[in-house]
Amino acid sequence: MAIVSIVVELKDQPGQLLRALEPISRYGGNILGILHQREKMTPLKIIPVEISIKIDENRVEDMINAIKENGVNVRSYNEIRLVATTSALLVGHIIHTDLSDTVRKIDKTGYAEVIDMHINMPQLNEPSTAMITISATGKEKLQDAMKLLNEVCRNKDILVIEPLNEEY
Amino acid sequence: MITVIKIAIIGFGVIGRGVAEVLLEKKEEIQNRIGEYSIVAVCEKDGVAYNPDGLGWEVLKMKGGDFSEGSTVDIIETAEFDVAIEVTPTDIKKGEPGLTHISECLEKGSHVITSNKGPLVVAYSKLQELAERNEVQLMFEATVGGGMPLIKLVRNDLAGNEIDSIRGILNGTCNYILSRMESEKLTYNQVLTEAKELGIAEADPTYDVEGIDSAAKVVIIANALLNMDITYDDVEIEGITAITPEAFEVAMERDYTIRLIGEVSRETGSLKVSPRLISTHHPLAVTGTLNAVQIRTDLAKDIVVIGRGAGQKETSSAIISDLIEIFRK
Structure with missing residues (x-):
């Protein structure tokens, strides 16, 4: 198992978060926490959202790709392997x-x-x-x-x- | 060459009387193994009984006023005996009066067998040196685990093994309370009351339930079996008084139970007594007043012993086995 912390960039519009979350659930990820970093909102009203996920370490790459394919920009991610x-x-x-x-x-x-x-x-x-x-x-x-x-x-x-x- | 082994019993309470009874009752079997013996002295707080030709069954009937005046220390200084069985009550802070008794017996060249943890907790290495210097043995199987073999098991039968860790249930009172809380879903205080009524817990149970008794045994195990040089203050101690029935409930959902475990580990450096989660299938998950110990070694790997940790006959078993070990023909 791994714990992955992803920072995605979401527009301040309804339905945005779901596009990031759907692939996570599709790959069997367990969401531990979601943090909207509203204070870091860009002038273009883009909000960085940090999502912590517990997931099988072999599925991390596929999940990240799926989030990107859903049209969500993944700013960064880091993975902690929990052994x-x-x-x-x-x-x-x-x-x-x-x-x-x-x-x-x-x-x-x-x-x-x-x-x-x-x-x-x-x-x-x-x-x-x-x-x-x-x-x-x-x-x-x-x-x-x-x-x-x-x-x-x-x-x-x-x-x-x-x-x-x-x-x- | 000893012709008749002369035995002095120091402390004539439940354990002392129990040992005397076994020595008289099983005289023939024991003599077949070690040769002729007799009990020459019995020492009590109230006085002493001494007969260089041996005391018989009458000694078991003796009560306070039946003993002749005289102090234990006088007997140790003046009487002639080959082995002292020191079974006075334990004081783990100062080790007395056992510490004085044992030191003086070793000093005069008598073997000592004891069930008294205090002197060993306070001065193990000093007493061992004294025994070696006087070319006698200090035996203490009864201090840990009562009738359950541990000390000689490790020293003799596991000789040649490196001992990595020894851990387990070293106090029957705590184990009774915890296993009853587990099976009956009762509170700590309810089970404690029951245990007092059954004579399993003392009126003042502090010594057991706060983990003090287990910690004293951890000190003996560490020093005697893992060649450490530790004192009581080195042991981290947590008792069982804060444990709730809900704790068992939550643990049981994952097939765990809770037991008070004493642990000496060379690998993790751990010296502690604390309630621990253990799988209900673990060999240490014993119930009732049983003791259980897991010995981890380099060659034989894991060994588990389970047995009765306290009781008159059980403690006598450990003392008699020490006696046979010393004088085996």
Whole structure:
């Protein structure tokens, strides 16, 4: 699996985004995030839009070509190959302590991403549980990401239950 | 040449009495392996019983007032014995009173067998040096895993292997609580109450549930089996008190469960006790009060042992096997 970040240039008109997204879904890409960079709008009303996608690394080229064929200008793209994945359980006041901040800290590393999250909230003010899955560009990077996760969670008093398997 | 092996039992609580009972009950079988022996001294907080010609079954019936006045240290200094079985309660901070007992016994040239983690956690290398200098052995199978063989398994049967890591479930109380939370979907406090009623958890369960007991065992494993030189403070410790039933629920959706794992790994440099996600199919995913340990080696690869970690008879098993190891004919 790879995580690809594409910057496409879209006209500020209805239906534009769909032309970029359709090929992504056709090639089995999972969209992780879409960011309209409105502040970077050009005088010709072209908006750069950054799309993060998780996709089979062998289909990246075809997907990019398909987006171009749909008439969308791809300004740039970069690919992070994620070769190592692990899951961990977080137990505690995950939501109250700003879950998105926790995720952002991992994503900001540039070498690791939170690729999946499953949250169970029993009751308000009771500790909740999340199964978080993190991918990174290599085993060592994944260990670094887990260290970072532990650090962030320690400061927030969240228990991190790491897996026993060494397939880090 | 020893004609009759003289044994002193230091600490006469549940474990001490259990060992005395096995020594009397299985005397014939054990003597076939090591030769004639007798229990010459039993030491308790309240006093001592000493008979150079050997104490018999009557010793098991002795209670507080039945012991004659005298201190354990006096017996160690004055009585003649070949091996001391030191089974006083553990104090992992100072190691006492076991540390003094064991040091003095080794100093006077007596072998020592112990189930007491404290002295080993506090002063493992010092005690080993003392034993070597006095040409006696310090044996401690009972300190880790109770009836489950680990120390001698690694030292004898896996001799010649490089030990990469040892990890597993080292505390039966925690394992009982976690496996009941898993199967009954109860809260930590509900299961803890149940465990106290069943005598599986102590009235003050801190030592077990905070991971302290497991960490003490991690120190012993690291020092004795992986030739490290670490102290209790080197171990990262996280207990089980924050674990919720929902954590099990989320884990189970992916076929995982949660267990408190003690880990010593040369490869990752990890020295820790923490709740971990493990596959429900993993050999360490044992239930109830069982202990289980996975030993990773260069030649034999992975070995897993599972057994009862505590209990009077189980601990006696480890102590008797140490005794036989020392005096084997």
